Amino acid sequence: MLDLYSVGMERGLLYEVIVTTRNPDGTPNAAPIGVICKEDREVVVYLHEGSKTFDNVRREKSFCVNILRDPMVFVESTLGNLDRTKFQTHDQDLSIxxxxxxxxxxxxxxxxxxxxxxxxxxxxxxxxxKVLEVVKNQEDVHPLNRAIYGIIEALVYLSRIDIVSEDEKKAYLEKISETSRVVNKVGSEDHKKAMKKIIESLEK
Known part of the structure; x- marks a missing residue:
């Protein structure tokens, strides 16, 4: 039986996913959510009151977590909702x-x-x-963790920091500081070590 580790998730890390639920009228709903991999078959999510996902999960006591990297799905499900044709039914659940x-x-x-x-x-x-079923639609699955992208952004700022104005340098340092906060919140030990090395290089 497949578990969360089989789709590239690691214990303790937070991943950016699309959670799909069913509205009271039966229509599908999709929303970008951060999901923490607690164990091989357990997740934790923090849902904000006022969202459809909050209400649907409170009512249905179940949901579906979709791992994908399509930027338009994240944008469309944040600004409104995905077109109904982009959903599919899996048993009693809705997936993308x-x-x-x-x-x-x-x-x-x-x-x-x-x-x-x-x-x-x-x-x-x-x-x-509790994870009930894991379905892989392709062999290589790459769940999104914000830490690696933050590290890349921090490196871009670091590479330019000595050639910009003092005002821009101050702005870059603020961005690196905020990036460091995010990496330390959602990243693995390797991500945190990499970010620490960036910070240390600035202090020299």
Missing amino acids: KWAEAFFTVEVTREKLVQRQDHLGTSTLNVVNA
């Missing part, structure tokens, strides 16, 4: 037709928490879910 892989999950635990940040106070549903 051209996903590299997808897996269905069943909610095992939910906890509503209040979170305060620079945007104000919001309600999150911290969802633990």
Whole structure:
């Protein structure tokens, strides 16, 4: 039986995926969500109150996680919703037709928490879910983790930092600092070591 490790996910890392759910009227819904690989057959997601995904998961107690790299799917599902023709039915669940892989999950635990940040106070549903089935549509699956892209961006800023104006240099340092925060939040130990080396090079 396939598990999360078989589709390239690593324990403890957060991946950018598309979560598909069913609305009360039966229509499909898709949304970009960060999913944490807790174990080989368990994930954790943080869902914001006010979203359709929040409501659908609270009601249905299940959802589908789609692994793909198509940028337009991320854009369309953020700005509105995917066209219905881009979904397919898998047993009782909805997945995206051209996903590299997808897996269905069943909610095992939910906890509503209040979170305060620079945007104000919001309600999150911290969802633990058990993986029921993993489906691979292609042999090589590459789940998206933001850390590697952050490291590449930081290296671009680093390579230019000595040839820009003082104002631009300040802006680059702020961007590298924010990138470091993200990498340390979502990346692996290798990602964190790489980011640490970038920071150390700036301090020399």
